[in-house]
Amino acid sequence: MVSGRPQLLMGPARKHEEENAPMRQRTTCPATPRAWTVELRSHPGGLVLVCRQCPHAGGQVTAASARSAALTHLARHARSDLVPPHLRICQCHERGCRWHPRHRGCDGPIRLLLACERGGRVWRLTDACGTCAAATAQAAVVPDTAPARTPPQPPTARRRKRHPQGPGAQTRVREMLSYLAAALPTGASPAARLLALQCALRMNATMHVRLPQGVLRSLRLNSPGPWHELERARWLRTAPGCTAGEAVAELLDITVLGQAPARPDRVQAADWALRASSPSGAGTIGPLLQLAVVYLAAHTDPETGRGLTELDQMARACGTHPTQLPDMLDRLARTGLVRSWQLCPDSGDLHWTCRWLDPQAARLAVAR
Incomplete structure (x- = not known):
């Protein structure tokens, strides 16, 4: 009599089957490390862009183009690593919330958060919840600005009234102001920020924008000064073929290409602003x-x-x-x-x- 729990005896045939059975593979859960960090390090010839996710892809940049190069590199990571919304998690929570002071916990929708550290030497783009985004210093939520893909409708279907997608115009303007506060240089003038706000909200899928002269007159931005200021900051590039009735430019900050709202909603936000x-x-x-x-x-x-x-x-x-x-x-x-x-x-x-x-x-x- 053996004391303790009864043991299940296995016959020779069953034991032979178990030993020769093929090994079962575990279903692995895909990791979602949507957090990218780049650092601008000093170099005898200027600055070097170093990415922690791709250490062999660093390159030398000038001081004038360093900010734009860092944001462009982060945006490429985000666009090449698309994850369905239901699989996105707050990455700062995954790292013990070391990027911001402690608070009661994660809450709110998951959005892309752009953060700046060490006076612009370190830039980070990551998925974060609304609570962690509000608690992170020198950070801004990347607004949802990419055009949405709508399913084609049958030609015989009656055209229905379009309903806005995503947040309202007031919320979209608020998020874009927060993003531009982190993306534009610290010394950017208020006129340049007003112009950047309209350009970011009115651009199309190819990052081109056409601003009618009536909009510029309403904003009192008829002078070329704000355009030249944003060009020096490497935030946009004016097109040479501008007509008398409108100004045409191409945005260079591809980080503003976010996730899913349609362009008509962004234009309404621009009109609201x-x-x-x-x-x-x-x-x-x-x-x-x-x-x-x-x-x-x-x-x-x-x-x-x-x-x-x-x-x-x-x-x-x-x-x-x-x-x-x-x-x-x-x-x-x-x-x-x-x-x-x-x-x-x-x-x-x-x-x-x-x-x-x-x-x-x-x-x-x-x-x-």
Whole structure:
């Protein structure tokens, strides 16, 4: 009598079958390491682009083209490693959340997050949830800007009214402002940022954009200065065949080619930003105040007309210093565009109430 659990005896025939049976292969789960990092290292002849995912593909770049080369390299990784949405996970959580301060946990949709470290020496593009993206410093969500593929309809089918896809115009403008704050050089002027916002939202699938002169006149961007500034930053290249009625350019920042929304939705967002930058009673307020008005409108609750953001984030998106924002907000309050504003010195949070965003008008603007 053997004490303990009874053991199952195996006959000679069964044992022979088990020994000669073919080995069963385990079903492996595919890994989804959607996190790419590039580093710009000093070199006697300039800078060298080093990628941690492809160490043998580094090359020498100039200081002027370093930012554009880093973003282009990251975008190529993202476009060559497409993963279905239901398989994408928050990569910073997979790495123990070492890219941002601790918080209560991952939450929200998974989006591409562009982060900058060490003053622009290190750039990272990764999948991150909404909570981790908000907690990451010097980072911006890459907006969904690529055109969607719609299934062909039968020729005899009645054409239905098209419904917007993805987030609304206000959310799309807010995300694009956050992305441009990280993608454009720190010293980019407010006029160049206004122009970049319209170009990023109005470009087509081949990254070309045509801006009518009427749009440029509405933004008061008739001078060639903002175009030359974005060309020096290697963010776009103007086409030589521009006509008198429009300006044509090609965008060089392929990172803005995101995931799935259609171009008509982005054009509606561009029109929303155009209307927000020229509210009634604004008059000639200049590019900085125009950009500030767009930022405030994009971060304002359409139901209440109230908004909340961090002072440093608004200053970075507007291309100015945080110490200049109080005077700028006072000027907007004197013109009547901002009803009231308040800055919390302890947390750095900025609260405001906008006059031009009444609930009914805001709901109509967001729904368009």
